[in-house]
Amino acid sequence: MLKLLKDFLGMTTRPVGPSTALLRPPVRAAIVPKVGDTVWWAKKGVEGHITSLTPGGFVFASGGPCTTPSGKKVAERYSTIVSAADAVWHQDIHCWVVGRGPTPKNVRGQVIQPKPVIIKMGVN
């Protein structure tokens, strides 16, 4: 009768013990820097984006690209190289934080910089 009552109430009659799942270390997906990721340089209080990867880290530039007065050459306003060990991924603000210092509640935002759609009219 007790078992029927428990089944009716949705209660289990299986013995309760420590869950093995709880004993396993948490599985975390590896987050690796990639070009275009937002970077917050905490010490300087500036935001940038990863422009290229290096064997041990990445290069990021702040301020975005600009056009030189003489033509259409694109130059970064500021760039620096950091070791991946010095960068920590912050999921809440969705960016890499480099160094120590105040972190923003929300960085200026994510940036997409697509390449032009190229059409070629023909080959001479």
Added chain:
Amino acid sequence: MTSFLYGPGAHAMLVGAQATNPIAFLTDVMQVGLSSSTHVPNKDDTFLDDAGADDFLDGELSGTGYSRFTLSSGKTITYDAANDRVEIDAVDAAWTAIDAGTAAQATVFSQTGGADTARRMICNVDTGGFPIVTNGGDLSLQWHVDGVIQLTV
């Protein structure tokens, strides 16, 4: 998939006034929208709502902070003689505090037509950071300094 120009949209834009329904990039209202991977871009598609279950409308983002962005001013078409190409450019697009899922691509289209079944697509862009997970922060789509579209001659 990579960025490309939609065939029917290219035709309507390049032929201009000679076409039955020309697209005038500079004078028509142009917009850009974001869509998820549900949208499977096809160069042969014409409209935002092009029938089927995988066109732009089927995959368009939906949620906080998202709406189609109007490229209202700053549209230019210039010829770059040094590089032998026509450059079609527009203002950058931006969304504030957007939390609307993952954007796999952006689509530029002509807003004229009255309904999505008649609004023609011009190009699809999926480089430079796509796919991107909107996270409640701001998102900006910064077109290349040399234009959204380049027509090399």
